[in-house]
Amino acid sequence: MLALPMTLNRTAETEEARIARGLRERDTELLADLVERCQHRLVRYLVYLTGRREHAEDLAQEAWIRVMQRGSQYNGRQRFEPWLFAIARNLAIDSIRKRLKAAPTVSLPDDRDAVLLLPSSGPSPFEAAARSEDAVRMAGRLQILPPLYREALLLRFQEELSLAEIAQVVGAPVTTVTSRIYRGLAALRSAFEEGNSHGV
Amino acid sequence: MECDERLRELIDRSFAEEVSVGERRIIDEHIRNCDGCRRYVELTARTIRGLREFTFASEADSRAQVFAMLAHDTGTTRRHNAQVKIWAAFAVALAMSIVGSALVYEAARFVAAPMHFDNAQLEAGVLVFWLLPSFCSALCIFAARGEKRGIA
Numbered sequence A: 001m002l003a004l005p006m007t008l009n010r011t012a013e014t015e016e017a018r019i020a021r022g023l024r025e026r027d028t029e030l031l032a033d034l035v036e037r038c039q040h041r042l043v044r045y046l047v048y049l050t051g052r053r054e055h056a057e058d059l060a061q062e063a064w065i066r067v068m069q070r071g072s073q074y075n076g077r078q079r080f081e082p083w084l085f086a087i088a089r090n091l092a093i094d095s096i097r098k099r100l101k102a103a104p105t106v107s108l109p110d111d112r113d114a115v116l117l118l119p120s121s122g123p124s125p126f127e128a129a130a131r132s133e134d135a136v137r138m139a140g141r142l143q144i145l146p147p148l149y150r151e152a153l154l155l156r157f158q159e160e161l162s163l164a165e166i167a168q169v170v171g172a173p174v175t176t177v178t179s180r181i182y183r184g185l186a187a188l189r190s191a192f193e194e195g196n197s198h199g200v
Numbered sequence B: 001m002e003c004d005e006r007l008r009e010l011i012d013r014s015f016a017e018e019v020s021v022g023e024r025r026i027i028d029e030h031i032r033n034c035d036g037c038r039r040y041v042e043l044t045a046r047t048i049r050g051l052r053e054f055t056f057a058s059e060a061d062s063r064a065q066v067f068a069m070l071a072h073d074t075g076t077t078r079r080h081n082a083q084v085k086i087w088a089a090f091a092v093a094l095a096m097s098i099v100g101s102a103l104v105y106e107a108a109r110f111v112a113a114p115m116h117f118d119n120a121q122l123e124a125g126v127l128v129f130w131l132l133p134s135f136c137s138a139l140c141i142f143a144a145r146g147e148k149r150g151i152a
Helices: A001-022 A028-050 A056-069 A080-102 A110-117 A127-130 A133-144 A147-158 A165-172 A174-197 B005-018 B021-034 B035-052 B062-115 B118-144
Strands: none
Touching: A001 A028, A028 A056, A028 A080, A028 A147, A028 B062, A056 A080, A056 B062, A080 A110, A080 A165, A127 A133, A133 B035, A147 A165, A147 A174, A147 B035, A147 B118, A165 A174, A174 B005, A174 B035, B005 B021, B005 B035, B021 B035, B062 B118
8 A cells, every 4th residue: 555655755756866966967958858847837936926027037047047057956855846946036036136226216125035025017917817707806916915925825826835845945934834825815815705795 | 613713724724734634524514504614615716726827928939048048058167167177187287297307307317327427418308308298298288179188
């Protein structure tokens, strides 16, 4: 009975060890494979995190360069995706801080994550991506939802990371992550509750 | 269990993380008789489904751009590493040439003493037959191209 889970577990370990070895050796084939597998997820994560569509591709490219340059730091004991998202997250925050520094009228908050809370200009990427009626209803809510909640929801329900993995990506305790997920869910749920009460 | 905040928290938890079989049974039994909580569960499930619908397709050439950039970066890094290796090899060859020449000069002086060579002859011999060839060998590391160096 235990044979299958154990085999699956061993396969997962082998996969991570293979990625770690490939990154150490700067294996271009492995990198191409990772890009193929994770690029759209990386872009999606960056859109959710920043609430902006326009810089997501550039940030994703920078993240891949960072992955290649610091590949030896990936130890293969954890899944690759949380490590990749953590790199992208740091780059995104640094990039926003850099842009804010360039704007003399804006003062930089001390807390690194707080730059994500500053309002973003431009069209909502969520409204542009909404395909179904539910998605359209939710798009407006997503755009105004605090990015840290949006990020937690994406990592849990789209990327299906565990709470511990999300905590590792965002650099916060599991309890904080859980609270962000619950609050984010509550805010989005209200979009449907209001819709229903208005007979939509 | 009463239909209160604790039950709603348990429902939220059942979506966000694993709950025990017992807790799952409590939820199932409760929502069978409670419209409010059943609606809460349905809304939460619908919210998560709606959330999963958002995808942001990469620009068409995005992957190609990443591949090109990684290839360029890999090439630059390899060239840089090769340059570092060449300089290191040259430095080692030069050091061996100088140290080796000094040793050869001392040995030649010892051997040449019975043959009555003077210092100038000895120095010329070491220069022509040892120092210049070994120095030229070190320079060849620079002159050779790519893989012929055996270190790139």
